[in-house]
Amino acid sequence: MSTTEATEPSPRLQEFQAEVDSMKIDGGKANPERRWVILGGLMMLVGVILALVAWLNIQGSKVGAWTSDFQAMGTFGLTLAVVGSALFIVMSLRRYFRFWLIRLIFEQREAADRIAGKN
Amino acid sequence: MTPILELRGIRGGYGTIDVLHGVNLTVEAGQVHALLGPNGAGKTTTLGVCSGQIVPSAGQLFISGRDVNGVSSDSLARAGVCLVPEGRGIFPNLTVTENLRMFTHSGVSLADVQDKAFTQFPRLKERxxxxxxxxxxxEQQMLAMARALAVNPALLLLDELSMGLAPLIVEELYERVAELAAQGISILVVEQFAQAVLGVSNVASIMLHGRITRTGPPAEIAEELTEAYLGGTTH
Incomplete structure (x- = not known):
């Protein structure tokens, strides 16, 4: 078969080029939840470490001016861990359900094909 | 001229599983490019990336010279990138005319769609x-291709056109593909069985394990294909 050796793009190709140039592209990434799952995991880890450090420092010591700093640190750590856990769970579930939905659509199409006697 | 489609170092797949491990592929305007490879090589996933249905995790997708990573599949479809998926992608529970009516979403009138479909595939008129x-x-595959023609595509992506069809029918379909290419439509066609497609293509590539291992003239690729399928070449 002979190659189409056009030096000038055809009108359709020029139109296509113009349409592609006018497209709005958001630069979306694959697996959009991944970043949030990692962030949630890190928040959980940092939160637990902060709470643990605060607890170890307060443990067995008398109440003093500095204990309130550790109390604040512990509370902040626990909050961070709770928010991180929530983010981690929500984003993990979102990813899971996205793939579950894709699978469901695929299986429905397969079933429709079987009913129509394609396979 | 700027290639109509270019993939540079594309990685991607489904969720955390990468199927493509750095795909480089170029389709020049007006060319028929055959992408061949055994089952599971990543051919359909490559088409998914080209049509915007799968967002690559790394690499760049260029359409007409523009980096379109992250563009929605409907924007690409509206512009003129048309995918005929494996398994035909028609509505099996609708009649042929009803299916053709569904293809008027892009603003083309039913009369125009029918005219194009019945001219290219007279058998559809009888059915x-x-x-x-x-x-x-x-006939279902013809209908799927009629849908593609209805939207006046600039780039046509065909997935396993020959799947489950008799050799004579496949030959007839590829004659239509050659006619479309002669009209200036650029075509990337994915096939597992190379015989029919190599006759109408200008360039062919072999894909193995998520990578393009060889690109060249169809005659040369045909010679290397058996060896590639049997696991001989991975250069």
Missing amino acids: RKQIAGTMSGG
Whole structure:
């Protein structure tokens, strides 16, 4: 078969080029939840470490001016861990359900094909 | 001229599983490019990336010289990138005419769609009142291609056109593909069985394990294909 050796793009190709140039592209990434799952995991880890450090420092010591700093640190750590856990769970579930939905659509199409006697 | 489609170091797949491991592929305007490879090589996933249905995790997708990573598949479809998926992608429970009516979403009138479809595939005219799912595999594939023609594509992505069809029907379909290419439509066609497609293509590539291992003239690729399928070449 002979190659189409056009030096000038055809009108359709020029139109296509113009349409592609006018497209709005958001630069979306694959697996959009991944970043949030990692962030949630890190928040959980940092939160637990902060709470643990605060607890170890307060443990067995008398109440003093500095204990309130550790109390604040512990509370902040626990909050961070709770928010991180929530983010981690929500984003993990979102990813899971996205793939579950894709699978469901695929299986429905397969079933429709079987009913129509394609396979 | 700027390639109509270019993939540079594309990685991607489904969720955390990468199927493509750095795909480099170029389709020049007006070319028929055959992408060949055994089952599981990543051919359909490559088409998914080209049509915007799968967002690559790394690499760049260029359409007409523009980096379009992250563009929605409907924007690409509206612009003129048309995918005919494996398994035909028609509505099996609608008649041929009803299916053709569904293809008017892009603003083309039903009369125009029917005119294009029945000119290219006269057999569809005889079957216009028949439920699409009850037609033969070849006729269903013709209907799927008629949909592609209805939107006046600039880049046509064909996935396993020959799947489950008799060799004579496949030959007939590829004659249509050659006619479309002659009209200036650029075509990337994915096939597992190379015989029919190599006759109408300008360039062919072999894909193995998510990578393009060889690109060249169809005659040369045909010689290397058996060896590639049997696991001989990975250069």
